[in-house]
Amino acid sequence: MNKERLLDLYYQMVLIRRVEERGAELYQAGKIGGFMHLYIGQEAVSTGLIAAREPRDRVITAYRDHGVAINCGISANEVMAELLGKVTGTSKGKGGSMHMASVEKNMWGGHAIVGGHLPIASGLALGDQYAGNDNVTICMFGDGATNIGYFHEALNLAKTWNLRVLWVCENNQYGMGTAVERASAVSEIRQKAEGYGMKNERVDGMDVLAVYEASKKAIDYVRTEGKPYMLEIMTYRFRGHSMGDPERYRTLPKPVPNRGWKSYSRMCS
Amino acid sequence: MAKITMREAISQALWEEMERDPAVFILGEEVGVWGGTYAVTKGFYDHFGPERIKDTPIAENAIIGAAIGAAMVGQRPIAELMTINFAFSAMDYVVNQAPKLHYMFGGQFRVPLVIRAVGGGGRQLGATHSQTPDAVFAHFPGLKVVSPGTPEDAKGLLKTAIRSDDPVLFLEHATMYQVRGEVPEGEYLLPIGKSKIQRPGRDVTIVTYAKGLELSLKAADELAKDGVEAEIVDLRTLRPLDMEPVLESFQKTNRAVIVEEGWKSYGVGAEVSSRIYEQAFDYVDAPILRVAQKEVPLPYNRTLEQAALPQVPDIVAAVKEVLK
Ligand SMILES: Cc1ncc(C[n+]2csc(CCOP(=O)(O)OP(=O)(O)O)c2C)c(N)n1
Ligand SMILES: [Mg+2]
Numbered sequence: 001m002n003k004e005r006l007l008d009l010y011y012q013m014v015l016i017r018r019v020e021e022r023g024a025e026l027y028q029a030g031k032i033g034g035f036m037h038l039y040i041g042q043e044a045v046s047t048g049l050i051a052a053r054e055p056r057d058r059v060i061t062a063y064r065d066h067g068v069a070i071n072c073g074i075s076a077n078e079v080m081a082e083l084l085g086k087v088t089g090t091s092k093g094k095g096g097s098m099h100m101a102s103v104e105k106n107m108w109g110g111h112a113i114v115g116g117h118l119p120i121a122s123g124l125a126l127g128d129q130y131a132g133n134d135n136v137t138i139c140m141f142g143d144g145a146t147n148i149g150y151f152h153e154a155l156n157l158a159k160t161w162n163l164r165v166l167w168v169c170e171n172n173q174y175g176m177g178t179a180v181e182r183a184s185a186v187s188e189i190r191q192k193a194e195g196y197g198m199k200n201e202r203v204d205g206m207d208v209l210a211v212y213e214a215s216k217k218a219i220d221y222v223r224t225e226g227k228p229y230m231l232e233i234m235t236y237r238f239r240g241h242s243m244g245d246p247e248r249y250r251t252l253p254k255p256v257p258n259r260g261w262k263s264y265s266r267m268c269s
Numbered sequence: 270m271a272k273i274t275m276r277e278a279i280s281q282a283l284w285e286e287m288e289r290d291p292a293v294f295i296l297g298e299e300v301g302v303w304g305g306t307y308a309v310t311k312g313f314y315d316h317f318g319p320e321r322i323k324d325t326p327i328a329e330n331a332i333i334g335a336a337i338g339a340a341m342v343g344q345r346p347i348a349e350l351m352t353i354n355f356a357f358s359a360m361d362y363v364v365n366q367a368p369k370l371h372y373m374f375g376g377q378f379r380v381p382l383v384i385r386a387v388g389g390g391g392r393q394l395g396a397t398h399s400q401t402p403d404a405v406f407a408h409f410p411g412l413k414v415v416s417p418g419t420p421e422d423a424k425g426l427l428k429t430a431i432r433s434d435d436p437v438l439f440l441e442h443a444t445m446y447q448v449r450g451e452v453p454e455g456e457y458l459l460p461i462g463k464s465k466i467q468r469p470g471r472d473v474t475i476v477t478y479a480k481g482l483e484l485s486l487k488a489a490d491e492l493a494k495d496g497v498e499a500e501i502v503d504l505r506t507l508r509p510l511d512m513e514p515v516l517e518s519f520q521k522t523n524r525a526v527i528v529e530e531g532w533k534s535y536g537v538g539a540e541v542s543s544r545i546y547e548q549a550f551d552y553v554d555a556p557i558l559r560v561a562q563k564e565v566p567l568p569y570n571r572t573l574e575q576a577a578l579p580q581v582p583d584i585v586a587a588v589k590e591v592l593k
Binding site for chain 2: 182
């Protein structure tokens with residue numbers, strides 16, 4: 001990757017961080033309402049992942065979607081306008097924090113029902129398969145979402161019907177206050193893909209280039225083989241689950257804002 | 270009597286029933302270590318331990334399905350759905366299994382299950398997280414649907430629900446946890462399926478429940494300034510529906526407005542008004558009006574959301590209309 005690209009990735013990550021820090025302030029000031037889930041700590045995941053897609057590849061994610069929206073090319077202004085409930089927002093102020101989307105940028109929404117968008121992702125890929133193209137659908141979701149039936153039904157269908165979906169689990173160690181080991185039968189979530197005969201890989205999500213390389217390979221595989229693939233990207237959310245989380249459940253250290261979290265990458269390897 | 274909040278009243282009922290009966294346990298998302306998303310079960314995990322306060326995976330089908338199974342073999346689980354909107358992710362268990370098992374197997378099975386869930390709009394949570402779909406659940410025979418509007422009723426009805434041998438869906442409202450009221454301490458049980466006059470009046474009958482009660486009481490105060498005395502009947506239970514106090518009141522006032530937070534189409538107002546027309550047609554002096562949510566998915570934007578939800582002035586206007 002040349003210097004310009006590298007700087008661009010860095011710029012995107014910093015932009016996400018700044019937009020969300022400002023968002024948090026506006027939330028505290030009462031200008032933003034509802035549920036707002038910050039992506040702070042996880043920026044390298046969607047930044048590396050989405051840098052590896054072609055513009056025709058579709059992206060769909062959960063409610064932790066501000067970063068994903070920015071990486072897909074939605075402007076920070078539009079994201080902020082949506083947070084503020086303005087008609088100039090990505091969803092005309094009807095959706096709010098959890099519902100950023102842009103058909104033009106091939107970003108098919110943040111979705112607020114945990115796991116609910118996974119079967120829809122299979123459907124996006126089904127639509128493309130039916131149309132006879134080789135677009136890839138990139139579907140992002142949390143570790144907690146792999147415990148609900150939707151996940152299993154969607155992966156099974158994708159594998160059985162050879163749908164071009166790249167399943168991306170962002171394992172940030174917790175679903176709300178519940179640590180992965182307290183909710184999931186296997187704590188290495190990529191193993192769940194094995195059950196559906198699907199190739200998979202675990203990646204260090206604190207390293208944007210590692211995410212980029214793995215994503216590039218995975219997207220190529222999905223496109224050329226015409227089969228789904230799953231990435232489990234190891235990351236950590238630095239803030240609460242959403243605004244107003246008392247954070248009494250943490251056993252892992254709480255990272256110092258803006259100082260990174262060096263120990264984490266080592267833990268993953 | 271102590272004045273406590275709706276949250277405290279619900280919490281008290283749960284705590285007392287758990288202390289009383291070891292068969293009672295709670296399962297749901299974030300009910301334990303977190304202390305409940307709405308802090309209703311705060312302190313429970315430390316006191317009752319992980320065996321009786323069970324944090325579950327995010328898996329609504331498994332939560333309700335497993336609660337049904339445990340109930341069938343004699344336990345008394347209280348399954349918490351983080352919000353009623355997630356009941357749609359477990360719809361088969363909530364409406365197609367729990368309410369059917371007793372009847373369909375000739376009375377052999379019992380399902381002493383309580384499903385607690387919070388619903389309601391007004392918190393800018395967007396279309397999938399703000400619904401008041403109470404009427405949907407009240408459609409199914411075999412499922413009792415309770416939705417209190419005061420802390421006192423919340424405590425008395427929840428305790429009865431926990432002791433009931435039938436599945437009960439207990440609906441709380443997200444913006445009412447801070448509502449305060451007098452609540453009897455200790456043993457206090459109210460029968461499920463009894464409506465109640467919450468405010469006496471002679472000019473018009475307002476039929477409502479839950480959030481609608483809060484709004485209707487305010488509207489009644491407004492109307493009183495113009496000399497209109499509204500009688501408010503609180504349904505408290507949507508199934509079984511107790512029409513007696515409604516009909517008694519209507520036979521006196523001959524005019525009614527029905528207030529609910531859910532959508533008007535096929536809703537609680539439709540049910541109640543048609544029962545009034547069926548059972549008290551000769552007493553009708555004006556068309557019965559309904560105040561309900563505008564027929565749109567709830568928007569995030571605060572102004573739009575408030576415009577879509579029923580408000581006090583809507584009730585006042587409807588009452589004035591039926592009194593014309
Ligand atoms: C079906 C459903 N159940 C419960 C919730 C409430 N809820 C919202 S986010 C969340 C935790 C999800 O955790 P995870 O999938 O790990 O994603 P993360 O928040 O960590 O990004 C829960 C329980 C929901 N939105 N939908
Ligand atoms: Mg998570």
